[in-house]
Structure formats: C-alpha cells, structure tokens
Amino acid sequence: MTSPVPKVNENLNNQNDLKMPSPRIPPPTPNSEIQHNSTTTTAMQTHSRQSNSSRSNSLESSTAHLRPHTGGDVRWEAVNSVSAKGPIGLSNFRLLKRLGYGDIGSVYLVELRGTNAYFAMKIMDKASLASRNKLLRAQTEREILGLLDHPFLPTLYSYFDTDKFYCLVMEFCSGGNLHSLRQKQPNKHFTEEAARFYASEVLLALEYLHMLGIVYRDLKPENVLVRDEGHIMLSDFDLSLRCSVSPTLVKSSSTHNQTGNGGVGGILDNEYALHGCMQPSTFFPRILPSKKNRKSKSDFGLFVGGAMPELMAEPTNVRSMSFVGTHEYLAPEIIRGEGHGSAVDWWTFGIFLYELLHGTTPFKGQGNRATLYNVIGQPLRFPDSPQVSFVARDLIRGLLVKEPHKRIACKRGATEIKQHPFFEGVNWALVRSAMPPHIPEPVDFTHFAKKDTSAAVAENSHNHHHSDHHNVGGDHSQNSTTPPDYVEFEYF
Template sequence: MWFPQKPNQGFNQRCCVAPLTSFKPVERADTSEMSYPSSEDDSYEAKRMSPDWGSKTSMDSGYSSPEPGSMDPTSMPKPTGPAQSKFREQKKHLEPIWKPGIESTSSAPLKPHTGGDVRWDAINAVNAREAPLGLSHFRLLKRLGYGDIGSVYLVDLRGTCAHFAMKVMDKASLASRNKLLRAQTEREILGLLDHPFLPTLYTHFETDKFYCLVMEFCSGGNLHSLRQKQPNKFFSEEAARFYASEVLLALEYLHMLGIVYRDLKPENVLVREEGHIMLSDFDLSLRCSGCMQPSSFFPRSILPGKKNRKSKSDFGLFVNGSLPELMAEPTNVRSMSFVGTHEYLAPEIIRGEGHGSAVDWWTFGIFLYELLHGTTPFKGQGNRATLFNVVGQPLRFPDNPNVSNVARDLIRGLLVKEPHKRIAYKRGATEIKQHPFFEGVNWALVRCAAPPHVPDPVDFSRFANKEAPPPGMEKKVTECSTGSDSNQSNSNDSTYIDFEYF
C-alpha cells in the first residue's frame, strides 16, 4: 500500500503537489464538557463538555489543572483484585514512551523530503551540538491557549530564528484524571503523520513534571475565529469548498492509516501562514492499525486484458478511460466511547450503538454546513436539546444564506442518521470527491490553489525581550491580571495572540 509523502516544507516555501490518493477567542455556546462512565481504557468523555468549559477555553482564562507536582504519578495507589492485570497492562504500554520522573527526549525522524524547512534545519543544528533537546532549549514566548489535556505555547529554539508551537501536559493532572492514554495516543499519531495538511512533530521530550510535544506554529488562528470575522459570519461557497477540500484530503489520509479523527470542527482546523490549513488536536482520535481489510479497497473498474490494450500510452487507464483510484476506509474499526462536541456528535455515538469511521463523515457534513451557514444544523437551546435534535429531528436548511443545490445535496448525503446509508460509508473520501460540489477541484494540485485568506505575518520581534510564565503559573498570572472578576476579558493584554491553538 502506498502512502503519499509530505512535500518540501520551507518557512515560506511548500510544494504545490498534494497526494494523488487524496487525502479568541470567540466561544461556542452550549459546548461544555460532560463525562460518562467508560467501558474502555479511557473514560467515556464528550470533549469540551464540562459545565464551565465556556470560560475555560478562553486563552485569557487560567489553566485549571492541579498545581504541577501536587500529585506524584508514581505514588498513586495501585489497583488490586480484578483490576490489577489491567493496570499492569496499561503501565507496560505507557512506560516506553511516558516514564515519569526522568528527563528524556526524542526527535522525530527526519523525512528525506523535508529539505528547505528552516525548522528542521534549526532542530538538527542544535541536536548536532547539544543533543538531546529538552525544555531548557526552548524559550516560551506566549501561551496561545489550552485544551483538556494541556496548554500550548508559542516558543522559539534558543540561538535560532525558528518558532514552534509546544504542547505542555502536566503529568500529575493527566494521571489524576485518567488521561495518560489520551496523551500517549496523540503522541503516537503525530509521529505517524506525513501529510501537507497535518501537523509535523519535530521533537518530543519529558521532564519530571511535564510531557512536551513540539509542532508547527500556525499564525492564522483557526477557522472558527476566521468565520466570525466574515461579514455575515459565514464563508462564501468558494471559500468553503477550498477549506473543505483540504480537510477532506487530511481525513482521507488519516483513514488510510486506520485512524478515525472524531474531533472535526472549525476550532481544530488551523490556518498556516500561507493560508492553507492544518488539522490539529488528536487526543480523541481512535487508532486501529489492524482494521484495514482488503474489502476496504474499491477499484473503479477492472483493467483490460493484454490483448485489448491498444498502446503503451493507454497503460494505467481503466476500460472506460478513467485513471485508477485507491479507496481506503477502516470499515472494521469500532468504539463505544462517547467523545466529541455536542453539536458535532453523530447519532450513533449518542445512541450508544458503537461507532466507526463513518462518524468522521457525519462531522464533515456538520463542518461544511457551519462554514456555509454560520451555525450548526441541530443546535438547540441547551446540550440535551441539541442531542435530541441530532437523533430525532430532520435536517433543515434556512432560506438565508442562499446555498447551492449541489452543496445541500452533499450535506444531505453526509448527514444521514443511519451510518451504513451515509455517503462515503464504504468508499470513503473518493465518493465525496466525485460529488458535483467539488467539480473543478484538481485534487492533485490542491496546494496550488490560491487561499481565500492569507493571514498577516506575525511580528516575532515584539516577543524578543519577553518570556511567558512557566507551565503551571498561568492561573496565578491570570488572577493577577483580571482581579476579582474571573470572567473579565484580557483581549487587550499583549500577553496573548488573538486566537486559540490546542
């Protein structure tokens, strides 16, 4: 099986060819986080669904995890009885990557096609003279935001001009909330990725208190913030098609690796400095390395026999003259976890029936609907009403804005409540790419398309003499800056760039 490689990634230079197999702070209302009992290693969780999530997602709010060091993971009580074997298996699974109490590091393997990326050049140069890399090699400039398992900082590599986004996770907080497997899952998945619309993991390391992932910094914020800045708070159909096509290629690549993303929404689609997108946040993803079956691959038709081939120029074409296409979908993956954001949850997740890769196509339909309409289709007055609408109410389109019939047809096909009847259920992204909504998209040259929005460059010189508070101190800094009113906005505080990234 061939997997597309990521093209050269220079700081202002990227290859235009996408894989042929193709593939704030404004708060979203009613997306607070709730937890559910679990039948898997990790707890049932609806991400970003706690009652106070709306105030915690703002990057001007304090990080609310326990104080670093307040709980030593190595001193946690060990389970006994029937749970002991499960604990030992989990511990054995975690130790090779996340071993508490030591300073360790690992740079991601350098890809042979990453020449011209100044970030790799900087990492390799420092590694050559000062390996291994650790937290002391980076300068924390600004805290960009935080999510359920960690904070993300804008950092630079000392002695270089290279900037990165560093996700810092508190070991004690992860252990106390049973999130260690989620942190490990994200690190493992990031290490697998090699695609122009997905993150690059440059290095990862840990200290006695923290796990750290060093990734690409996206200066354009996320699509949710960008949508809010549009004149009517929704994108034109042309712009929506551009962003949806790049997200579709990213999802296709993930599914080819046996990964179900499970957390697609505009907040998790970041905008790079040149205007193209990068999918982020993989701690809710489901990885199933053994779920790709031969039945997951569907050729369009059968190659003609030797006698019927007219000339060498026809080599590689099907009988009907069309080019061969590889279609891959992890159809055998199943999970019972209740994860996601209320407005994006698929019906099969809410009903507790178990779910597979088809949930990504449901969320892709919600995502496209929101880009075009400025809201999600099943949003209710509260979380319970939203979940009820997802399961029991039909899809409706408002009169305004005026969306084309082909766009509505694609959304209808994606938002079918029975997953086995949903478009792309078996044939994956290929079926979506062939829909008339994407007519005219050159999938092999998506990277050459002009983005509808190119963000203003970030002036890194304004951070030259400043350094962010160390991890674990953000809450105290926020309390000092906001006084007694915990809901007061810090939008004018230069401590933060005006978007979230986690």
C-alpha cells in the same frame, strides 16, 4: 459570537460532561477501542525513566528525510542543529505566549533558543492526566503525530518529558483557526467558494488519516488551523481512534456509469484486488502486479475511456463504544451508544461544511441536552438565508444521514465525496497550488525579543478548565501576558 463548544468526555466525570441520562452502552467487544490504562501507565513510566532530569525523544535527523512534504523546512534544520549537541528539553525553549488550552493540555508559542525558529508546544501535566485516567489519550496523540506526513496535517518536530510534563513540539500556525476566521467574515459565514477550498483540504486530510487506520472523531472549525500561507492544518488528535485498515482497489464510478451500474463502485476481481495495510506514501507504486506477471491494461476490464481504478482505504470494520466528541458535532450512532466507526468522520464533515456555509450548526439547541436530542430526533433543515447552492445542500444531506450505513462515503470513503458535483472543478492533485481565500498577516516576533522568560514558565489557567475551546495558533488578542513560574501553574 458563538460560544465555544465543549467536548463530550468519554469518562463523563468533569465540568464539560454530558448532563443528561447516559445511553445504555454495552461492554466493549474484543474489536472495540482498547482502554487498558494499566498498560498505558506502565508504558508511560518506562518512557519516563530514560534519564534523570529532562528525558528527550526528539526525532532523529533522519526523520526529516522520511517526511518529503517538509523538505527544506528551516524548522527541521533548527531542531537538527540543536539536537546534534544533545537531547532537546524544556530548557532549550523560550515560552512566549499561551495560545490555547484543551482537555489534556495547553499550547504555547515557543522559540527554540539560538535559532529564531518558532513552534507550538503542547504541554501536558502528568499528574493531572493520571488522576483523570487520560494517559492513554496523551499516548495515542503522540503516536499518531509521529505517523503523519501530509501537507494538511501537523509535523511533530520533537517530543520529550520532564518530571512533571509531557511536551510535543509542532508547527505554529499564525492564522488562528477557522472558527475565529469565520467570526470575522461578513454575516459570520464563508462564501461557497471559500468553504469549498477549506472543505477540500480537510477532506484530503481525513482521507489520509483513514488510510492510516485513524478515525479522527473531533472535526470542528476550532481544530482546523490556518498556516502562514493560508492553507490548513488539522490539529488535536487526543480523541482519535487507531485501528487496522485494508486498502482496496475498486472500479471507478465513471467506468460503472458507462457500463450501466449507476456509479456504484465494485471491488476488483480477486486476482487484481489489492488488500493490505501499508503507508499511503508507498502504496501507489505497488498497485499493479509485478512486471513479469503484468497483463496489458485492456485485460483489466477497468480502463474503458482511460478510467483508472480507485483506491478505497476506509476502515469500515472498526467499532468503538467510546462516548467522545463535541456536542454539536456528535454523530447519532455515538449518542445512541450503538458503537461507531469511520462513518462518524463523514457526519462531522457534513456538520463542518454546514457551519462554514451558514455560520451555525444544524442541530444546535438551547443546551447540550437539547442539541443531542435534536441530532437524534430532528430532521435536517436549511435556513432561508444565506442561500447556498443545490449541490452544496445535496452533499450535506448525503453526509448527514442518521443511519451510518446509508451515509455517503461510509464504504468508499473520500473517493465518493470527491466525485460529488459540489467539488466539480477541484484539481485534487494540485490543491496545494490553489490560491487560499485568506492570507494571514505576518506575525511580528520582534516584540517578544525583550521578554527573556525562562523556558520553564507557563500561565496560570485554573480559571479556564471549564472550557474546551482548542485554539492552537489561535486568536492573538488573548492570553498575551507573560506567564509566571510554572511551579504555580495549573493546567486544568
């Protein structure tokens, strides 16, 4: 069984840090990722002074109406019914089971008291975050979760803090993660059909994040959770980078193929190119000029054969000097310390697809140091077995180009990947209606009924801080004991 792969921490100061000579990393430029911890600390302190005991920032009832894909969600109804009686806090929840742990917190299966509604709660220790200079990461994750409204991304139902902890209340995924699910497959790898299904949903999630100006930076099977109905949910945003993005319309490659331009997308004439930073859910109604100035379709010169212009919302100008990620998934530009942007997500997408199909990652070495040197110096190779199709290999080759500016999708983003022959036959508008390759067994919550544990309890995890195997909604065979009192709890 593949052992958990630790993250590389940008501070390089804990058990999972890189044990090799660090690359020369120049000081951050004004456009690089901002790491003002004093500002973050002040923000966190201000956030913590909202009340004396349990400060609640539960999402208001109106928030549910801003998230159309969660319409009719009984969990929103439960949260709204409880929050109508007063601020939601830790005492409103029964902690049932520890699901997983990571670099900045632990995740628990919880029940909202009096509702029969179950959630995953991420609990982060304030003192530990402050001592390890990771308050900014916790703040960034909360802010990103509050922005998301997508069927393959988490919904943040509530967040609050106590004197000791920050708490995020999210959806519980009963199917575990793709790492655990892959281990259960014959020969520990997915069929190409199953890999295409999971990759297509992850691709749509990454596309949405990039439209919001979010570079994910931590794609791996451990962070792809499986919902009750078999569709995926991308999780864990504490390594993500926020930046500005300017959505732009480009001519479709199909149109260019007809005009002899080799399928290379071109930017619309300035009169019709639309730039700006806006929410994806409200973008499309504003694509065309206003009605009074609108020209006929034929005037655009784009609709040959009925082809529509494409949306390009790739944050191509972002540059970060942070040294973060998971060793086997790190892009070459991160290891070389050259500064990186959104193209790192397409590198990790290639590693992700390779692992789904082959059961291992392509550059894995005997240790972390060897793995990183392989990423930099070794060519991409495919094993003789299992056999995968030519189009699958071709897509992976295009994604795992070591020079980020030559990597597929580095300019046009997910639009370019969707058009690759590997995804031929995928109806992108109806991906949610496709039949998943695996439907998890329903979770029987009745065996938790006799465990009347206090809401302020947690399992002692001082022996787990050496690993960073995130497993939110993960393997239910682990960590099934009732947690002791939270006062003795160590998160890291």
